[in-house]
Amino acid sequence: MAAIEKGVYTKLAEIYDEVMSEVDYDLWADYIDALMLQHHPDPKKIMELACGTGSLALSLDELECYEIWGTDMSSQMIEKARLKNKLRMCNATFSVMDFLDITMSEKFDVVFAVFDSINYLHTTDEVLRFLSECKKLLTPQSLLIFDFTTPINSEEAISYLHNEQGITNNNFRFYRSSRYNKEEQIHVNEFQIQQLAEDGKTILKEFRETHRQKIYTLRQMHDIIAQTDYEIKAQYDGFEFDEAHDESLRITMVLQCPSIQS
Numbered sequence: 086m087a088a089i090e091k092g093v094y095t096k097l098a099e100i101y102d103e104v105m106s107e108v109d110y111d112l113w114a115d116y117i118d119a120l121m122l123q124h125h126p127d128p129k130k131i132m133e134l135a136c137g138t139g140s141l142a143l144s145l146d147e148l149e150c151y152e153i154w155g156t157d158m159s160s161q162m163i164e165k166a167r168l169k170n171k172l173r174m175c176n177a178t179f180s181v182m183d184f185l186d187i188t189m190s191e192k193f194d195v196v197f198a199v200f201d202s203i204n205y206l207h208t209t210d211e212v213l214r215f216l217s218e219c220k221k222l223l224t225p226q227s228l229l230i231f232d233f234t235t236p237i238n239s240e241e242a243i244s245y246l247h248n249e250q251g252i253t254n255n256n257f258r259f260y261r262s263s264r265y266n267k268e269e270q271i272h273v274n275e276f277q278i279q280q281l282a283e284d285g286k287t288i289l290k291e292f293r294e295t296h297r298q299k300i301y302t303l304r305q306m307h308d309i310i311a312q313t314d315y316e317i318k319a320q321y322d323g324f325e326f327d328e329a330h331d332e333s334l335r336i337t338m339v340l341q342c343p344s345i346q347s
């Protein structure tokens with residue numbers, strides 16, 4: 086059922102945290118925490134979809150206010166999240182799950198998916214399917230929070246994402262090339278990942294992953310949500326509490342579905 090291509094986030098799991106080392110997940114967790122408190126009277130039980138290696142879920146767990154469950158389609162990413170959960174002595178639960186095929190019936194106060202994960206859904210039908218599947222986890226009071234990046238963000242991001250390279254502490258060398266097709270609104274990141282021997286030079290294995298993301302405007306996202314019975318409680322610009330607008334680079338949506346059967 087997954088919209089994402091096979092093999093994506095398999096080898097990248099080995100180096101994901103280093104590639105993302107400049108992302109401040111503690112700050113992001115504070116933002117999600119503030120959003121939840123703003124829009125829900127008593128958020129306790131929360132589910133992160135597409136949690137990756139669990140960095141955000143673990144930062145939220147360390148606030149000691151939530152019972153948190155993280156899920157992701159990639160077993161390799163979840164393996165890393167479980168390891169970090171143990172090392173950081175956290176209490177989050179992690180499991181493998183495709184958010185287009187939600188298999189649990191438990192309900193959560195807040196369900197969220199961040200860091201462009203929704204941009205892996207390439208068609209209106211896939212986003213509609215995501216919104217429909219999420220209902221399995223929600224009550225009429227629950228919040229569904231997700232972010233997405235916009236065409237302006239992709240146009241700007243090319244300058245720092247394209248031709249990025251680095252060597253990780255666990256002896257992987259990576260190259261990233263990045264391109265954006267304006268007409269199709271498709272952003273492609275290609276990763277070439279080389280596993281090096283202890284001498285730091287000899288290449289033991291080489292892998293490639295191609296990540297294709299559909300980039301949405303605010304208006305396109307509105308048109309999709311309008312086809313559902315979700316209500317938009319808020320839409321925020323970046324990591325602020327200001328209203329999202331046509332020039333926003335990243336938009337965080339806060340939805341609720343009061344018509345869900347509880």
Ligand SMILES: C[S@@+](CC[C@H](N)C(=O)[O-])C[C@H]1O[C@@H](n2cnc3c(N)ncnc32)[C@H](O)[C@@H]1O
Binds near residue numbers: 087089139162182
């Ligand atoms: C950009 S990463 C973000 C990971 C994490 N949220 C973070 O902030 O670091 C996108 C994640 O979405 C996950 N993903 C993509 N499609 C998915 C799907 N259909 N179901 C569950 N996870 C999915 C990928 O496996 C990957 O871990």
